[in-house]
Amino acid sequence: MYFQTDNLSVGYCGKALIKNINIGVEKGKILCLLGPNGSGKSTILKSISRHLKKIAGTVFIAKEDMNNLNSVEVAKRLSVVLTEKVAPELMTCEEVVATGRYPYTNHFGKLTDEDHRIIEESMAAVSVLDLMDNEFSHLSDGQKQRVLLARAICQQPEIIILDEPTSYLDIRHKIELLGILRKMAVNQKVTVILSLHEVDLAAKLADTIILVKDNSVYGSGCPEDVLSDTVIKKLYGIEAGSFNMLMGSVELPKTCQTEPKVFVFGGDGYGTRCYRALHKRGISFCTGVLYHNDVDYQVAMSLARQTIFEKSFRPISDVIYEQACKAMLNCKVIIDTGFDLDGVTNRNRQLLELAYNTNKPILSLRKQPQKTKANIQYFNDIGSMISCEKLMLESGEKISISMCS
Amino acid sequence: MLKEIKTDSFNNQMTEELEKLNRRSMLLMGLLVLGVILTFGICVGLGSLKIGLDELIKIIFRFGDYDPVLSEIVWDIRFPRTIGALLGGAALAVAGIMLQVFFRNPIVEPFVLGISSGAVLCVALVMLGGLSLGLGAVSSLGLFLAALLGSSVVMIVVLVFATRVKDVVSLLVIGLMMGYICSAVTSILQSFAEKEALQGFVVWTLGSFSGFTWASVRIIVVLCIPIFGSLIFLVKPLNAFSMGEEYAMSMGVNIKGFRIFLVAITSILAAVVTAFAGPVGFIGLAIPHLARLLFKTADNRILVPGSILMGGIVTAFCDLISRTILAPVELPISAVTAFIGAPIVIYLIMKRRTSL
Numbered sequence: 001m002y003f004q005t006d007n008l009s010v011g012y013c014g015k016a017l018i019k020n021i022n023i024g025v026e027k028g029k030i031l032c033l034l035g036p037n038g039s040g041k042s043t044i045l046k047s048i049s050r051h052l053k054k055i056a057g058t059v060f061i062a063k064e065d066m067n068n069l070n071s072v073e074v075a076k077r078l079s080v081v082l083t084e085k086v087a088p089e090l091m092t093c094e095e096v097v098a099t100g101r102y103p104y105t106n107h108f109g110k111l112t113d114e115d116h117r118i119i120e121e122s123m124a125a126v127s128v129l130d131l132m133d134n135e136f137s138h139l140s141d142g143q144k145q146r147v148l149l150a151r152a153i154c155q156q157p158e159i160i161i162l163d164e165p166t167s168y169l170d171i172r173h174k175i176e177l178l179g180i181l182r183k184m185a186v187n188q189k190v191t192v193i194l195s196l197h198e199v200d201l202a203a204k205l206a207d208t209i210i211l212v213k214d215n216s217v218y219g220s221g222c223p224e225d226v227l228s229d230t231v232i233k234k235l236y237g238i239e240a241g242s243f244n245m246l247m248g249s250v251e252l253p254k255t256c257q258t259e260p261k262v263f264v265f266g267g268d269g270y271g272t273r274c275y276r277a278l279h280k281r282g283i284s285f286c287t288g289v290l291y292h293n294d295v296d297y298q299v300a301m302s303l304a305r306q307t308i309f310e311k312s313f314r315p316i317s318d319v320i321y322e323q324a325c326k327a328m329l330n331c332k333v334i335i336d337t338g339f340d341l342d343g344v345t346n347r348n349r350q351l352l353e354l355a356y357n358t359n360k361p362i363l364s365l366r367k368q369p370q371k372t373k374a375n376i377q378y379f380n381d382i383g384s385m386i387s388c389e390k391l392m393l394e395s396g397e398k399i400s401i402s403m404c405s
Numbered sequence: 406m407l408k409e410i411k412t413d414s415f416n417n418q419m420t421e422e423l424e425k426l427n428r429r430s431m432l433l434m435g436l437l438v439l440g441v442i443l444t445f446g447i448c449v450g451l452g453s454l455k456i457g458l459d460e461l462i463k464i465i466f467r468f469g470d471y472d473p474v475l476s477e478i479v480w481d482i483r484f485p486r487t488i489g490a491l492l493g494g495a496a497l498a499v500a501g502i503m504l505q506v507f508f509r510n511p512i513v514e515p516f517v518l519g520i521s522s523g524a525v526l527c528v529a530l531v532m533l534g535g536l537s538l539g540l541g542a543v544s545s546l547g548l549f550l551a552a553l554l555g556s557s558v559v560m561i562v563v564l565v566f567a568t569r570v571k572d573v574v575s576l577l578v579i580g581l582m583m584g585y586i587c588s589a590v591t592s593i594l595q596s597f598a599e600k601e602a603l604q605g606f607v608v609w610t611l612g613s614f615s616g617f618t619w620a621s622v623r624i625i626v627v628l629c630i631p632i633f634g635s636l637i638f639l640v641k642p643l644n645a646f647s648m649g650e651e652y653a654m655s656m657g658v659n660i661k662g663f664r665i666f667l668v669a670i671t672s673i674l675a676a677v678v679t680a681f682a683g684p685v686g687f688i689g690l691a692i693p694h695l696a697r698l699l700f701k702t703a704d705n706r707i708l709v710p711g712s713i714l715m716g717g718i719v720t721a722f723c724d725l726i727s728r729t730i731l732a733p734v735e736l737p738i739s740a741v742t743a744f745i746g747a748p749i750v751i752y753l754i755m756k757r758r759t760s761l
């Protein structure tokens with residue numbers, strides 16, 4: 001292990017909050033701390049970067065005890081991007097980045113040509129070269145964060161520590177920033193230690209993940225192995241709603257628990273948008289018949305009152321078909337999201353044809369109109385479908401959007 | 406290939422830009438040095454008593470025949486007074502800029518943080534208490550040491566609080582409260598003081614460079630010049646501090662050492678001025694901002710020497726105004742500096758988009 005902590009205890013004012021932390025990461029790899037707010041991620045990071053005094057234990061960089069290094073030696077190996085906003089007045093971006101040369105310059109802080117070259121390279125690496133002469137305090141949050149990362153890179157560290165670097169950033173800047181970190185880790189063998197709030201991004205970025213909860217290390221390892229829906233639920237204490245690790249998506253808590261009124265024909269990913277729209281309106285629905293390996297299945301499991309599904313790669317069995325028929329016949333409205341009708345033994349088509357004969361109102365998102373006398377209303381988009389009269393179920397019945405979890 | 410060429414020309418442009426900036430700073434610095442010399446001449450030449458230019462030159466270079474009374478005025482009153490104002494102003498300005506960077510707050514200065522009030526309190530103890538104890542006249546050095554004791558005690562107290570409270574507003578309030586406590590004790594001392602001593606003290610608290618003698622000039626020169634020189638070693642960590650203490654720490658700044666150095670220097674500078682000129686407000690606050698406006702940079706390698714020169718010039722002129730504008734009545738120096746400082750503070754607050 002290139003970076004390692006040995007029974008590290010961290011905390012404030014001599015009181016240990018988190019004890020016996022043993023984490024490590026190889027050179028050029030990314031270590032990510034995950035955990036709810038206030039779980040102690042920042043405390044761990046600050047203790048590693050020596051902003052907080054360690055309570056006990058040792059931190060090793062390349063087998064060397066960090067206690068044996070003076071502040072300048074540490075600065076040459078380890079640089080930070082902090083959460084706190086800094087607002088140095090009148091400083092240009094170049095000057096902000098140049099402060100990273102501190103451990104290398106002479107007593108007067110004179111920048112050599114070499115220093116200038118490194119400053120420019122660092123700024124180019126995070127593509128802020130064009131902001132060089134702009135005043136730092138005038139930048140947007142995304143730009144500031146990148147300039148601060150350039151500053152950290154400019155310090156030519158072996159380890160960069162970032163405390164929640166993606167807060168305040170929009171999705172594009174998040175992707176860019178994490179992409180830069182990944183590139184640095186791979187190309188320059190820089191070791192990155194960071195904390196993130198976005199579980200999905202963490203899973204995609206990190207080589208090793210440390211879960212921190214209630215001031216203890218809850219789990220650690222390769223994110224692909226460690227992270228699962230249940231682990232995330234437990235880690236963050238999610239009671240309502242869900243997080244789907246596979247899809248990297250968040251679903252809000254179910255809004256209603258009444259018997260399903262709407263039957264949705266899903267499949268091929270057409271269902272998902274419809275499920276979410278219904279869910280937001282507090283309309284209870286059931287859906288089917290989905291295959292277990294359909295993307296719609298993942299979302300339906302979080303949102304639908306009942307999901308009728310068949311195991312992957314086989315024809316829909318009679319039992320499941322019966323179940324779907326029963327569920328559909330119990331519903332008042334039927335929504336056809338436009339699944340694939342092809343195939344000789346397509347039982348979903350069979351089910352749809354059955355629906356045509358039930359005289360129930362059918363809302364269809366299908367592009368090609370069907371040859372049938374059934375009561376079908378076609379829509380071009382979900383927005384107009386979801387607000388149509390047919391979904392204002394039963395006269396006078398207000399659909400309750402109360403959160404009944 | 407194209408990109409390379411582009412960055413190359415970009416780089417050239419950059420270096421040119423930088424050189425231009427540096428040239429501008431150097432030019433301004435040269436002008437300021439000239440300004441100091443000019444100010445010195447003007448302040449020695451002008452006064453409530455008119456002295457002709459030829460007479461003045463004769464007096465300064467001591468040739469030909471001149472009025473010995475005028476000579477005494479020039480040599481023993483105006484000379485030490487001008488040197489005192491130049492160095493005193495420089496000292497306050499430097500103390501101000503260091504505190505502003507260290508606390509990352511644009512409106513701190515020795516006065517705001519109660520450091521000057523601490524000095525005043527200890528001077529009061531000596532001037533008011535000392536006389537009643539029968540110690541007799543107080544020497545310049547004694548005054549300085551008393552002021553130093555007061556200023557450093559307050560500075561250390563403020564710093565101890567500074568490590569506890571992170572936000573600057575709380576710190577400012579603590580500084581202000583320290584100032585009030587010191588003033589309160591000072592006023593208690595005043596109410597028990599003897600009339601004669603009290604009069605001298607009150608005049609002193611109004612602030613004036615009129616009290617400068619060659620003895621006090623000697624002390625201020627011996628203290629300030631080496632300190633100004635030593636600042637060369639302080640500008641680098643000071644620059645790192647503009648990013649905040651936590652970043653400074655991660656860059657390898659020795660925080661503890663820097664703190665001690667800063668306390669020592671600002672206390673000495675504030676004390677030496679307060680001891681001889683009384684509490685002089687606003688110079689420490691306004692000059693660093695004027696320097697920033699003039700040099701348009703946050704680089705302390707330029708701002709520190711710039712503040713030293715500008716502090717000297719502005720204070721000497723304020724002193725000149727205070728003694729000539731309503732001559733023979735002499736205005737308190739703080740009355741003049743307030744007219745420069747207060748508008749600057751208001752301007753800064755209006756200009757800032759974020760709160761202090």
